[in-house]
Amino acid sequence: MRLELQIRNRMSKRRIVRFTVKMVLLMVFICGILGIEARSGGTSSDNLALNGGFEILVRARGSWIEDLEPEAWKESREGGWEIDLTNSQRGNNSLKATTAWSWFSQEIKVEPERYYLLEAYVRSDATIPEKEDYANTFLTLESLNWRKKVIQTDWGIVNATSSWQLKENLIFTPPGTRKIRIKLAKRQGEGSVWFDEVKVINVSSGPILNPGFEILNEMGKPRFWKEHPQGGWEVSGEEVYEGNWAMRATQGWSWLSQEVPVKAKRWYSLAVQVKSDITLKERTDYENTFLTIECLDEKGEAIKRQWGNAFAFAFPLWHERENVIYTPENTKKIRIKLAKRLGDGSVWFDDVKLTERLFLAGKLPDKLTPLFNVLMYSLLVFSFVIVVIKIRSRKNSRRGR
Numbered sequence: 299m300r301l302e303l304q305i306r307n308r309m310s311k312r313r314i315v316r317f318t319v320k321m322v323l324l325m326v327f328i329c330g331i332l333g334i335e336a337r338s339g340g341t342s343s344d345n346l347a348l349n350g351g352f353e354i355l356v357r358a359r360g361s362w363i364e365d366l367e368p369e370a371w372k373e374s375r376e377g378g379w380e381i382d383l384t385n386s387q388r389g390n391n392s393l394k395a396t397t398a399w400s401w402f403s404q405e406i407k408v409e410p411e412r413y414y415l416l417e418a419y420v421r422s423d424a425t426i427p428e429k430e431d432y433a434n435t436f437l438t439l440e441s442l443n444w445r446k447k448v449i450q451t452d453w454g455i456v457n458a459t460s461s462w463q464l465k466e467n468l469i470f471t472p473p474g475t476r477k478i479r480i481k482l483a484k485r486q487g488e489g490s491v492w493f494d495e496v497k498v499i500n501v502s503s504g505p506i507l508n509p510g511f512e513i514l515n516e517m518g519k520p521r522f523w524k525e526h527p528q529g530g531w532e533v534s535g536e537e538v539y540e541g542n543w544a545m546r547a548t549q550g551w552s553w554l555s556q557e558v559p560v561k562a563k564r565w566y567s568l569a570v571q572v573k574s575d576i577t578l579k580e581r582t583d584y585e586n587t588f589l590t591i592e593c594l595d596e597k598g599e600a601i602k603r604q605w606g607n608a609f610a611f612a613f614p615l616w617h618e619r620e621n622v623i624y625t626p627e628n629t630k631k632i633r634i635k636l637a638k639r640l641g642d643g644s645v646w647f648d649d650v651k652l653t654e655r656l657f658l659a660g661k662l663p664d665k666l667t668p669l670f671n672v673l674m675y676s677l678l679v680f681s682f683v684i685v686v687i688k689i690r691s692r693k694n695s696r697r698g699r
């Protein structure tokens with residue numbers, strides 16, 4: 299009898315262990331799925347293009363001889379493309395185009411309504427000395443929908459010169475975009491064009507480009523932002539909310555602006571991290587900061603404006619200030635305009651966010667995350683309770699014997 303009990307006891311313990319292991323595995327599985335979900339939603343500075351340096355070569359399909367071609371790329375029928383093993387910007391190889399309007403292409407999965415930047419190093423011997431801006435090269439991007447139909451073409455015509463230079467094409471993918479197709483080509487002229495180090499980068503997680511002022515140009519100014527001629531804007535490396543850089547305004551009514559494509563008849567919220575060293579004077583309505591929003595029509599004319607006067611405090615902590623606007627009919631874009639308004643001193647800006655405030659649009663991952671968390675914790679608690687109940691019932695049944 300005692301032996302039987304011991305065996306039963308051992309078996310029930312095994313069952314509990316098995317059950318717990320199963321639950322843990324399930325949790326790990328769910329966490330894995332969630333992790334992937336969270337990552338796919340964010341911005342990435344990674345190169346989305348494969349084999350952008352043309353270093354990986356494979357045997358060409360259907361070729362009689364051992365003809366090599368760069369992996370992941372497709373050559374159009376017009377041909378005229380060669381791998382150049384003697385001349386490269388980086389690595390061993392570059393790609394040489396000898397025939398005009400013959401494409402070398404690659405398709406990449408992307409998200410709609412995002413900014414993508416195509417960068418490539420180009421050089422050419424197809425220049426005409428008397429013409430300075432002789433556009434001989436295509437860095438074209440086509441946006442494709444789910445039927446692989448081209449819904450937008452951004453030609454990206456650039457001028458390659460005799461030395462390697464970085465050229466780019468920035469695009470905003472229209473709604474319905476599933477993929478973009480990179481298309482490299484020589485455009486015109488006698489001679490060849492070389493390509494190397496092709497990159498495609500997602501440059502915004504939301505609608506604003508360079509929202510934290512982290513990408514600077516050769517002049518040390520934040521890319522994609524336009525500075526008013528009155529100036530007074532500085533890149534600040536000391537006072538920073540996030541990352542390496544913030545922007546400091548010293549001149550009142552001098553705008554730092556960016557235009558963003560938006561939808562009509564929607565609510566939008568502009569939220570910016572600010573701080574200031576302007577000290578309070580006797581006036582009570584001493585608003586030192588502008589977070590202005592303008593709604594622009596098709597012609598780029600401002601059809602509505604919300605000044606967004608705000609007060610940035612003069613103590614050493616960053617805080618968020620917000621301005622909200624409803625876009626009228628015919629709105630195509632919003633122009634964000636940041637500025638210092640009044641007072642002696644500076645206002646600092648960082649982490650500019652524009653969000654649409656309608657249902658869950660554009661906020662889905664944020665809204666879903668807590669739901670998944672609740673789901674996961676309840677599963678954990680549930681499995682724990684089950685284990686406890688099982689142990690108790692075993693004990694009770696043993697006592698009953």
Ligand SMILES: [Ca+2]
Binds near residue numbers: 390391
């Ligand atoms: Ca290369």
Ligand SMILES: [Ca+2]
Binds near residue numbers: 510539
């Ligand atoms: Ca920053």
